[in-house]
Amino acid sequence: QAFRLEDYRQSDYLIPELEMIFRLDPEKTLVTTKLLIERRDGVAADVPLVLDGDGLKLEKLLIDGGAVEHNDHEATADSLTITRLPRQSRFEVTIVTRLAPAQNKALMGLYVSNGVYCTQCEAEGFRRISYFLDRPDVLSTYRVRIEAREKEAPLLLSNGNPAESGALEDGWHYAVWHDPFPKPSYLFALVAGDLSAVRDRFVTMSGRGVDLAIYVEHGKEARAAYAMDALKRSMRWDEERFGREYDLDVFNIVAVSDFNMGAMENKGLNVFNDKYVLADPETATDADFANIEAIIAHEYFHNWTGNRITCRDWFQLCLKEGLTVYRDHEFSADQRSRAVKRISEVRTLRAHQFPEDQGPLAHPVRPRRYREINNFYTATVYEKGSEVVRMIRTILGADTFRAGMDLYFERHDGQAVTIEDFVACFEKASGKDLTQFALWYHQAGTPNVTVATSYDARAREYTLEVEQSVPPTPSEARKRLMHIPLAFGLVGPDGQDMAYDGVEGAEVEDGVIHLRKRRHIVRFKGVQARPVASLNRGFSAPITLSLVMRQKDRLFLACHDNDLFSRWEALNTLFTEALIDASTRVRGGKSADFDTTLLGYPAEIAADEGLEAAYRALALTLPAEADIAREIGSNIDPDAIGRAREALRKAIAREAQETFARVYRDLGDDGPFSPDAKSAGRRALRNVLLEYMAAGSGDPASAVRQFETASSMADRAAALSVLAHQFPGGDAARAALAAFEERYRDNPLVLDKWFIVQATTPGGKTVDLVRELMEHPAFSLTNPNRVRSLIGTFASSNQTGFHRSDGEGYRFLADAVLAVEKHNPQVAARLAVAFRSWRSLEKGRQEEARKALARIAGEKELSRDLRDIVERTLA
Ligand code: ARG
Ligand code: ZN
Numbered sequence: 001q002a003f004r005l006e007d008y009r010q011s012d013y014l015i016p017e018l019e020m021i022f023r024l025d026p027e028k029t030l031v032t033t034k035l036l037i038e039r040r041d042g043v044a045a046d047v048p049l050v051l052d053g054d055g056l057k058l059e060k061l062l063i064d065g066g067a068v069e070h071n072d073h074e075a076t077a078d079s080l081t082i083t084r085l086p087r088q089s090r091f092e093v094t095i096v097t098r099l100a101p102a103q104n105k106a107l108m109g110l111y112v113s114n115g116v117y118c119t120q121c122e123a124e125g126f127r128r129i130s131y132f133l134d135r136p137d138v139l140s141t142y143r144v145r146i147e148a149r150e151k152e153a154p155l156l157l158s159n160g161n162p163a164e165s166g167a168l169e170d171g172w173h174y175a176v177w178h179d180p181f182p183k184p185s186y187l188f189a190l191v192a193g194d195l196s197a198v199r200d201r202f203v204t205m206s207g208r209g210v211d212l213a214i215y216v217e218h219g220k221e222a223r224a225a226y227a228m229d230a231l232k233r234s235m236r237w238d239e240e241r242f243g244r245e246y247d248l249d250v251f252n253i254v255a256v257s258d259f260n261m262g263a264m265e266n267k268g269l270n271v272f273n274d275k276y277v278l279a280d281p282e283t284a285t286d287a288d289f290a291n292i293e294a295i296i297a298h299e300y301f302h303n304w305t306g307n308r309i310t311c312r313d314w315f316q317l318c319l320k321e322g323l324t325v326y327r328d329h330e331f332s333a334d335q336r337s338r339a340v341k342r343i344s345e346v347r348t349l350r351a352h353q354f355p356e357d358q359g360p361l362a363h364p365v366r367p368r369r370y371r372e373i374n375n376f377y378t379a380t381v382y383e384k385g386s387e388v389v390r391m392i393r394t395i396l397g398a399d400t401f402r403a404g405m406d407l408y409f410e411r412h413d414g415q416a417v418t419i420e421d422f423v424a425c426f427e428k429a430s431g432k433d434l435t436q437f438a439l440w441y442h443q444a445g446t447p448n449v450t451v452a453t454s455y456d457a458r459a460r461e462y463t464l465e466v467e468q469s470v471p472p473t474p475s476e477a478r479k480r481l482m483h484i485p486l487a488f489g490l491v492g493p494d495g496q497d498m499a500y501d502g503v504e505g506a507e508v509e510d511g512v513i514h515l516r517k518r519r520h521i522v523r524f525k526g527v528q529a530r531p532v533a534s535l536n537r538g539f540s541a542p543i544t545l546s547l548v549m550r551q552k553d554r555l556f557l558a559c560h561d562n563d564l565f566s567r568w569e570a571l572n573t574l575f576t577e578a579l580i581d582a583s584t585r586v587r588g589g590k591s592a593d594f595d596t597t598l599l600g601y602p603a604e605i606a607a608d609e610g611l612e613a614a615y616r617a618l619a620l621t622l623p624a625e626a627d628i629a630r631e632i633g634s635n636i637d638p639d640a641i642g643r644a645r646e647a648l649r650k651a652i653a654r655e656a657q658e659t660f661a662r663v664y665r666d667l668g669d670d671g672p673f674s675p676d677a678k679s680a681g682r683r684a685l686r687n688v689l690l691e692y693m694a695a696g697s698g699d700p701a702s703a704v705r706q707f708e709t710a711s712s713m714a715d716r717a718a719a720l721s722v723l724a725h726q727f728p729g730g731d732a733a734r735a736a737l738a739a740f741e742e743r744y745r746d747n748p749l750v751l752d753k754w755f756i757v758q759a760t761t762p763g764g765k766t767v768d769l770v771r772e773l774m775e776h777p778a779f780s781l782t783n784p785n786r787v788r789s790l791i792g793t794f795a796s797s798n799q800t801g802f803h804r805s806d807g808e809g810y811r812f813l814a815d816a817v818l819a820v821e822k823h824n825p826q827v828a829a830r831l832a833v834a835f836r837s838w839r840s841l842e843k844g845r846q847e848e849a850r851k852a853l854a855r856i857a858g859e860k861e862l863s864r865d866l867r868d869i870v871e872r873t874l875a
Pocket of ligand 2: 298302320321324
């Protein structure tokens, strides 16, 4: 059964208010829900009330305090239908359900994680707690009373502001929470347990005080300090950049150790995967710190983009997610280096969204159909959704964009709205027609733009012949032409952007060419010398660009483009082209040869102190094997790609040996650890250099030294990965892995890094290692972080391991997916996504992957989540 956008209709009944009472017990929790039901005007009294449920058992049902006849209702696990209702338009329905949170391993609804009761309701988890109109356009104010044994759960939290609390008989106690803001059920949350609080206070721009708290397990308080700091910075930033102020007396964050996703923006009570809260120098890498900052901000920003203004239905998921990702990207860019942040965003988009958009799971940013909404929390909805908002800003300019956002907040506060409502605010603010632009929301697939350039020296005219096309995607064979904002510069011989007198053939404004037709011939007049075109600067549009360019010109851009993103992009393209070429040679039994000009450049970058260290680190990072595979596109042999990349790394390392060693040394020990962007950049550069040094010398000594003397997890984990990946099975690697395991025996989040390092060891032996590690005492099939670290990274990030030519990697993943799916369908479906690019592999692997997929599909009792992914992948 599929849900379709065009089938949307309003609910006949609303629930303006409700009251809940939880009596918590791990095996037998009673939930009493009193719903104030309101029949919409014009709806007849004999229209039944149909409430959603999921695996529920009805204990009791009352209407306006009286029992409901057997014949007047029907309760199943998945719905409660009441056919005989009061005539008046408002009445009260009381429902009692009984739950066993300790048995809930799907981690949706109410469950227990490490002794802490917590909830996850987005998208459709509330219906696993009580029967309800579980849809985002039904907004209610909640009053929640929680009762628990005081010993078991001294802390009782829900949404909104605290109202009341006190003692009960037999060692029980209670707390009442009231949330004055009407909200959809997916934003409901409850937490109860024995946790420690880290507290702080924030005064908003209008002078209202907010009590902040982050709750973590006892003994982990110090590791929440960075998250708290990030929260305060987020709150200030949203005031300054978007004029958005916080609206409750308290803001609570809870870190739990079993969580399906990253975090959840429940009103006033964000629940986090502890991986995105806990950090200190001893246990967290720089990437961990950056993720925490971004995700704390993301969930906080949802308070306005998601909670105050929410989605009409789940087809509109990008309304809150794409926009909020855009906001957290901007936040991180302001807190760190904008150029470096942009490069990382684009790398992520290409690594996750491009393969999705170019494979069997492609869907529009605003989908029109789904079978299981959990499978649409995707890179397309989140990341491409953010790119679309970014393009709106590019097209409108910063001030008009802000005016459109202001209008959105003003018009729709307290409502559940659509993408059309959102876009209309920018049309109103700008006076522009965004109909063609809005195709970015409605049409799947990555547009390709082909460009040919020519310069007429006599006429002083520079011409770009530009053509766009959008490849077909599942259920969208024919595509319409898009409005693509292509930022550009004409880089002159001195490295500066050149002026021109006029331009014909396309609308060009503020350094952006607006492509709207299939083909544009864009003529720049009065161009004094032959320029090099720098196109799609800052990655202004999420497209692929086909532009044949001389290596000399690309190298020129890599050295001189004043847009740092495009500088990185030029070099990255050079590496990618060289690697594609080399992998073809390797596959044909020849040796991988590389151009010496290209090999000479990395040393220059490493030593260029005019460039930020973080930028240099990114520039020196070779395209990942998966990036190369994606660029090749079909008939892929991952082993050849792996060998080509290894050869390039060695060749660069040998060429630059002395410089790399010197820069590594000079960057040396930089004193006490600080997680700030500049220090992180220095460590990133050092660690990239360490990888090269080990590859060039074939000697683990420098990595061993760094591993043993490291004063931060950032440096220790980097050294461990060099040892484990470049010297697998050797003494140095074995010793380092053992020492690391011993040191972090009691820290599951750090042991995840130990699992990841091993799961990503290149080569065909890793699948056996992963199988073995599943027996490790620290591994658990029911904890999503453990499953993702070991199984997830193996399948998604180990090209030569997962794609072992005999299909053993695929068979392993199929086994693992089926084992996880028994208790956690959502996580299982995510793991299965690793199969999505199977059709681009060479024939032998294709056949093995197909067999593994078919075996999953052949199982009789599959969850909706997994069946949906597997069937679309095979289709
Ligand atoms: N809204 C959350 C976020 O972006 C994601 C929650 C998704 N949960 C799920 N079960 N699909 O921050
Ligand atoms: Zn979100």
